[in-house]
Amino acid sequence: MKREITGGLQLYTDYQWVWELVSSREEYESLAEYVITQIKDHEGHPTASLLHLGCGSGNMDHHLKQHFAVTGVDLSPDMLSSARKKNPECDYHTGDMRTFSSSKRFDAVIIPDSIDYLRSPAEMQQVFGNAHKQLKPGGLLLAIVGYDPENFPQNRTTVETASQKGVDITFIENNYIPDSQDPSFEATFICLIRDQRHLKTMIDVHTLGLFRKDTWFKELERAGFDGVLFQDGLLEMVVQEGAFMLIGKKPD
């Protein structure tokens, strides 16, 4: 048996093919619909151009591109290579949401499922400040925070399976706070990969930030946005219990 333990984001790089098997455009449809409705409900002027930070392999962009001209940014060239195949109409760039810069100005910036990777208020400030710079006056920032320390699913474990071309995958995700004094948690992905008779296992530990709603909100307003914090049953149903959304409007 071969085993590989990693502490990076291997699921988005060397094992991106596993991500491709366990995620799908269909799975992202309800989140995309939620985001589209929220943009239309909160926009000050019609949204035509949209910057998607942490766009991954483009599953959400498949839905977003029906409504907006989408520019996607992600750290992982492997995720982006899949995204480009799925959405040749979108404009993709390798980059970090904390530092990405474009000469273009957008009507909206969204961070729908990757902002939990930020590890400190200083990083929030970098991302919100950067998003503010990339927006047109009156533009909208929408970010969804998946986990709330006051409602954290300690030790929650989910399992799913997938198969393709003779390879069977068992994909396990576990969420855990190892140290209650540290504002972070581990999302650990364990993958059993069975190729014919051979079993290979992969363990990938992602460390993500875990901050209270008021910390997020303070940093949003400090970056110059008029902010709204939002939590409703539909969002929790689409993402998970405890998820909340930050909406920031750049003043005209």
Ligand SMILES: C[S@@+](CC[C@H](N)C(=O)[O-])C[C@H]1O[C@@H](n2cnc3c(N)ncnc32)[C@H](O)[C@@H]1O
């Ligand atoms: C859950 S995945 C997004 C999946 C995406 N919705 C899709 O359709 O495939 C989170 C993504 O955030 C990206 N990411 C994490 N930290 C980032 C950062 N600082 N800047 C840009 N992308 C980042 C990862 O590379 C990964 O592709």
